Amino acid sequence: MSEIAIQDIIKPENLVYEKTKLMTDKTLSYCPGCGHGTTHRLIMxxxxxxxxxxxxxxxxxxGCSVLAYEFMNVDMQEAAHGRAPAVATAIKRLWPKKVVFTYQGDGDLAAIGTAETIHACNRGEQIVIVFINNGIYGMTGGQMAPTTLPGMKTATSPYGRDIATMGNPLKITELVAQLPGTYYVTRHSVHTAAAARKAKRAIKKAFQNQLDGKPGLSFVEVVSNCNSGWKMEPVQSNIWMEENMFPYYELGDIKVDGKLLSK
Amino acid sequence: MGELRLMKGNEALAEAAVRAGSDGYFGYPITPQSEVIEYLMAEKPFERTGMVVLQAESEVAAINMLYGGGGTGKKVMTSSSSPGISLMQEGLSYMAGAEIPCIVANIVRGGPGLGDIQPAQSDYFQSVKGGGHGDYRLPVLAPASVQEMSDFVPISYDLAFKYRTPVLIVSDGLIGQMMEKVELFDQMPRITDKEINEKYPWATNGKPKGKERRILTSLDLDPHKLEKHNFHLQDKYKQIEANEVRYELIDCDDAEYIIVAYGSSSRISQKAIQLARAEGIKVGILRLITLWPFPKKPIDELVIKGIKGFLAVEMSAGQMVEDVKLTVRERTKVEHFGRYGGVIHSPEEVLEALKTKIIGG
Incomplete structure (x- = not known):
């Protein structure tokens, strides 16, 4: 067998995939195995x-994605905790021809920012919200999130989430789908290549809606793992996510072209 | 001569917002300033100039709309009253950190807490000492008339963009609600997108072709870099202190005593010094126009001139008086006379306080 030199392989005609130039070269701050990096890349x-x-x-x-602007190579604003939909509202109202999106985690979007989320959705702001739901506060060290599953152990629910005293996990995506202001509401994951391809199609549809001036907000939830916060290895965390998160947070479209899909 | 109208202070502020070429107003109703957004919604500036007017779901949302809009280089403004301004402090701190220009008008009411809806000046500390978390200051303009409610809007935008900072207009329920003659300035054009791109390279409105992206943030996890950013902010505040002090001296030339006041309390004090002078008491007023930067130099000059005493007249339990004392440094007498919780001084009781606390005290 003859030796194949690396420079013989690196040729334009052999290129099948490359990193988008809209991702910077900065090393991602996310834990290995986390879904944030994949979702960033899909959006870009x-x-x-x-x-x-x-x-x-x-x-x-x-939250964990507080430094998203370090990795996304477009103009970015860093919002206060939970306020991204209000920030995005004004940008879009003042620059209606521009494309505006928020990228938010579950604590940001579904706890501290619930009011901003619901009202931006209800006003039908023509923005895209990408919502990462990993059921935990990753950045602050694994505390309970509004989306933490019943019985799930976190730093602030060390004996498991007790729904009698800590409330139920909030399905905010189903909630915003009920509002007339949302045009497209969908839930995906990025833990396999096939899932990531589906998620990308959804993200593209969401942005296309905005470009087409469709009436209302496009909302894409990505159910993701947090292997560090869940205290699991990445592969194990993805299996756990499939077995526990997906039954509660069912993947698929919830509202398309302004119409709720019947289950 | 500009157009003359009889208007409420709140209405003059709203009309000035349109005429100053604002791109957006984002607000939440609260007494005693709801006329601002009511006037704007009725006036339809979106038809007059293309200005956006939006009623937000809360003051928290409103200030963050200013963060977003101001961060794109547009002229944005909100108004509220004390409890609502407290809710905005988080956003103001972030905007100070990220250096985002905007105007926030506070039509102050009595506090603390829900307080009442009567005029007060008890938000002085919150306005001039930072208000939110972190080391920052905001320029603060204090109108004393309906005319100034209008005039201070374009001045505030100039300061906001010159220094990339939120600017506060701190008025109170008296000036917001009272009607006076106002001469309105002519409509100014709104800034064009091209002008924004030329003048404000920091504005995040879509990465320019072939150039680096822009980021607006108040976060830097490296303490040494954050300290450097703080040095930059402090340098900026020093520049503002050196260049932007505004005040008015009323009947100070022959004065032996000085009343220090601003806004409504300076109006009341004007009547009080008329009463005093009728009795032969030589008293003048140092009216603060900027609450921050604080007019240290004129106070210093008055001390050197031999003023026998300063009376700080404010509708609070004694806030501005601390800055007067810090400037006077015990070289002469400084006393405070306040009414609190939405009660306004009468000119007679100001004169009485001058006599008992300063002249006879």
């Missing part, structure tokens, strides 16, 4: 494919 690929690199303003949250 979509913005590049839609040719909106110079027309997009993103709003980063507080």
């Amino acid at each position: 690929e979509v913005i590049e494919e839609l040719g909106q690199e110079n027309e997009t303003i993103g709003v980063a949250p507080v």
